[in-house]
Amino acid sequence: MQIEADTRSIPALPKHRGGAWRDVAGILLIAVAGAAGYFLFPDSLALLTRVTALAMLALSLDLVVGYCGVATLGQAALFGAGAYAAGIACVSGVTEPLSLLLIGAVAGAAAGLVMGGIMLRAHGLAQLVLSIAIVQLFHEAANKASSYTGGSDGLAGLTVGPLFGIFAFDLWGRTAYLLGVVILVAVFAALKFVVASPFGMMCRGIKEDPIRIRSMGAFVSPVLLKMFVISGAVAGTGGALAAISTQVVGLDSVSFELSANALVMLVLGGIGTLYGAIVGTIIFMAFEHVVSAINPFHWMTMVGALLIAVVIAAPRGLGGLVARLWTPSRHGERP
Amino acid sequence: MVEKKLLGAALGALLLGTVAASADTIKVGIIGPFSGPFALQGKNFQAGVEAFMALNGKSVKGHDVEIIYRDLPAANPAQSRALAQELVVKDKVQYLGGVYFTPDAMAITPLLKQANTPLVIFNAATSAIMNTSPLVVRTSFTTAQTTTPLGKVAVDRGIKKVITAVSDYGPGVDAEVAFKKAFEAAGGQVVEAIRMPLNTNDFSPIMQRVRDSKADAVFAFLPSGPTTLGFVKAYNETGLRQAGIKFLAPGDLTQESDLPALGDGALGLLTSFHYAVAHDSPENKTFVDAASKAIGSPEQLSFPAVGAYDGMNVIYKMMEATDGKQDAEKAVAAVKGLSWTSPRGPVSIDPETRHVTQNIYLREVAKDSAGKAYNKEIETFANQKDPGLAAP
Numbered sequence A: 001m002q003i004e005a006d007t008r009s010i011p012a013l014p015k016h017r018g019g020a021w022r023d024v025a026g027i028l029l030i031a032v033a034g035a036a037g038y039f040l041f042p043d044s045l046a047l048l049t050r051v052t053a054l055a056m057l058a059l060s061l062d063l064v065v066g067y068c069g070v071a072t073l074g075q076a077a078l079f080g081a082g083a084y085a086a087g088i089a090c091v092s093g094v095t096e097p098l099s100l101l102l103i104g105a106v107a108g109a110a111a112g113l114v115m116g117g118i119m120l121r122a123h124g125l126a127q128l129v130l131s132i133a134i135v136q137l138f139h140e141a142a143n144k145a146s147s148y149t150g151g152s153d154g155l156a157g158l159t160v161g162p163l164f165g166i167f168a169f170d171l172w173g174r175t176a177y178l179l180g181v182v183i184l185v186a187v188f189a190a191l192k193f194v195v196a197s198p199f200g201m202m203c204r205g206i207k208e209d210p211i212r213i214r215s216m217g218a219f220v221s222p223v224l225l226k227m228f229v230i231s232g233a234v235a236g237t238g239g240a241l242a243a244i245s246t247q248v249v250g251l252d253s254v255s256f257e258l259s260a261n262a263l264v265m266l267v268l269g270g271i272g273t274l275y276g277a278i279v280g281t282i283i284f285m286a287f288e289h290v291v292s293a294i295n296p297f298h299w300m301t302m303v304g305a306l307l308i309a310v311v312i313a314a315p316r317g318l319g320g321l322v323a324r325l326w327t328p329s330r331h332g333e334r335p
Numbered sequence B: 001m002v003e004k005k006l007l008g009a010a011l012g013a014l015l016l017g018t019v020a021a022s023a024d025t026i027k028v029g030i031i032g033p034f035s036g037p038f039a040l041q042g043k044n045f046q047a048g049v050e051a052f053m054a055l056n057g058k059s060v061k062g063h064d065v066e067i068i069y070r071d072l073p074a075a076n077p078a079q080s081r082a083l084a085q086e087l088v089v090k091d092k093v094q095y096l097g098g099v100y101f102t103p104d105a106m107a108i109t110p111l112l113k114q115a116n117t118p119l120v121i122f123n124a125a126t127s128a129i130m131n132t133s134p135l136v137v138r139t140s141f142t143t144a145q146t147t148t149p150l151g152k153v154a155v156d157r158g159i160k161k162v163i164t165a166v167s168d169y170g171p172g173v174d175a176e177v178a179f180k181k182a183f184e185a186a187g188g189q190v191v192e193a194i195r196m197p198l199n200t201n202d203f204s205p206i207m208q209r210v211r212d213s214k215a216d217a218v219f220a221f222l223p224s225g226p227t228t229l230g231f232v233k234a235y236n237e238t239g240l241r242q243a244g245i246k247f248l249a250p251g252d253l254t255q256e257s258d259l260p261a262l263g264d265g266a267l268g269l270l271t272s273f274h275y276a277v278a279h280d281s282p283e284n285k286t287f288v289d290a291a292s293k294a295i296g297s298p299e300q301l302s303f304p305a306v307g308a309y310d311g312m313n314v315i316y317k318m319m320e321a322t323d324g325k326q327d328a329e330k331a332v333a334a335v336k337g338l339s340w341t342s343p344r345g346p347v348s349i350d351p352e353t354r355h356v357t358q359n360i361y362l363r364e365v366a367k368d369s370a371g372k373a374y375n376k377e378i379e380t381f382a383n384q385k386d387p388g389l390a391a392p
Helices: A007-012 A019-040 A045-068 A076-091 A097-119 A124-144 A174-196 A198-208 A210-215 A220-246 A256-269 A274-294 A299-313 A317-326 B002-019 B036-056 B077-089 B102-115 B127-132 B143-156 B170-185 B204-212 B226-237 B256-266 B282-295 B303-322 B328-335
Strands: B025-032 B063-071 B095-098 B119-121 B136-138 B161-167 B189-196 B217-221 B246-250 B270-273 B339-342 B345-349 B356-367 B373-384
Touching: A019 A045, A019 A174, A045 A076, A045 A174, A045 A198, A045 A220, A045 A256, A045 A274, A045 B077, A076 A097, A076 A124, A076 A220, A076 A256, A097 A124, A097 A220, A124 A256, A174 A198, A174 A220, A174 A274, A198 A210, A198 A220, A210 A220, A220 B077, A256 A274, A256 A299, A256 A317, A274 A299, A274 A317, A274 B063, A299 A317, B025 B036, B025 B077, B025 B303, B036 B063, B036 B282, B036 B303, B063 B077, B063 B303, B077 B095, B077 B102, B095 B303, B102 B119, B102 B127, B102 B136, B102 B328, B119 B303, B127 B136, B143 B170, B143 B217, B143 B246, B143 B270, B143 B356, B143 B373, B161 B170, B161 B204, B170 B189, B170 B217, B189 B204, B204 B226, B226 B256, B256 B356, B256 B373, B270 B373, B282 B303, B303 B328, B303 B339, B345 B373
Parallel strands: B025 B063, B025 B095, B095 B119, B119 B136, B161 B189, B161 B217, B217 B246, B246 B270
Antiparallel strands: B270 B356, B339 B345, B345 B356, B356 B373
8 A cells, every 4th residue: 555655645635525515615615705805805806806817827737736746837838828819819809808718718728738748748857947948938939029919018908898798897897806706716616626537536646656557557648738738728717817807918927937926826825735726826915915015125025934934834835734724633534 | 714814914904004094195106116126226216206205395285295105026017907906996096106117007007097097107118108098197218219319429420330239128129229210310320130138148149240240339228237237248358349349328228326337347338318317407416415315325326216206296296286186187287298407407298298308318438536437428419209109
């Protein structure tokens, strides 16, 4: 039995008992939290919309890092592909927001296919370096193709039509936020289904022991590539949401910095649990926002201190910490 | 739930803090890079604002003026929009100011009409921003505006052939295009145009191409900071200076805060710009004294401070015109055609473009009597508009 020795992988193992009910409760909780945000912070909806878009980036990263064990620092390439695709489509006349989200998802998935196709040829450190190289190439391509992307000036002039022809994307950002929450909840529910499926199990199996999976007769690379495509679609949707709500796409959306920040959010919330991605994004963004408003000049120091504190005090992330506090001690359940 | 409680407490504290402000206060939200690699530019924003308020009082017509700073460390339009939205909706600012990068400004302008808030740009230097909203006023410069006079300067100095070398990003390409247009209109010839990747560190191959091109001068544009230092160093070390190849650039490259690091290698470089800290006028002396006090160490003072200082002047004039009421259109209308004497010289707000019309100076890096390098103004091009906006 391999499992005994491998205690650190416990949170990634499927939870059988009451799994479905817990998932439904979790999804409801996110929806309720989203609605609460709408009523509690009606003046900060633009920030909250940004949180939903970045939460999708963190979720997509979790699929690759947390469920497949593929280390990447280039996830923003997929996010940016979605953002630029939606942005360019919008400038060229597609103004229906849901179509733009779909375009973003497709572009993200395509970028995921390319990125996965390249990255899965390497392993370990080389893979990580490749991911950085890819995001830098995407960044440079977006900078170079300035007649399409606006280069470093950003792609401006996106006029998105009202949602369903009724709800306009305005100063207060209500439409954008509610759209963001609905999409996030839908994506989350879909991903819960994906990671619990046999395909999701296979990914986790590959993460734990690729050699064993291969010797069982399964192909490793196509499975991971499939996850990359799904991850790309999720990140691309997030990017498109950011483009729609901001009405500008900047080079920062394909940057290494954004990729690294997404990983930080994920580590903060806890890798390998979809909840962790969302919790981490919320905590990171809220902390950054509050601290940088109190002291716009030295807030980065505080963010750094928080990160160190979390990594030392809760190595599985805040999500993991919460899960440990919530669930009663499970000693004796393990084989 | 521990972190949720903490979060709630922190947000609550923030909300209380903003409610405490008194009723008759006009709030101004300033967005700029106050941390990170561009923190120095944000610090200059702050110094300009504080200098203006120290010299002109902290109230207009009996209304107290309160400044709210928000940090945006690097170009990030999504964050920029979120900050502007929150400043308007939650903090109830009547004026927005600052903004260092073009994409950040582009993200804010679509909000202005609905927010009924004017935006006074202290820096972001792309011409096209002004076309995106009638409620934007700019007190900085555009790359085309500062670069264009160099074309004539080059021809006047007997330079016939120029090679351009610019960093491959928006402002670099703008500078290249503006220079080429002005230089060729004056009768010169651009023999080769090099676009260097932003993260280039080794400039010797570029210098070799400059030498091979047999040009009389090189026109350069790079982001200020380490890359500029590397470029100027390579220019000196590869013997281009000794070979008599002149160096032309917009003044971003020799901003005062970079001069100590550039050292003697910068002496003799010709740049054109709208402001030099060494500008000789009583207005500038008052400004430099006040801004140096605000920024702490005078060596850090540079052009964004004057953009912020004049930006605050524009905002104060808007407040006078509207007497504390929120009316963006009236505020902007009040400053169209406004002219005053800035620390940089005579300036006015062009009623058509809402961009600042100003003198552009040709400067040479020289040493003062104390041996400190400074930008010595040697020629003035009066009342320059933004040529980039001439044909939108």
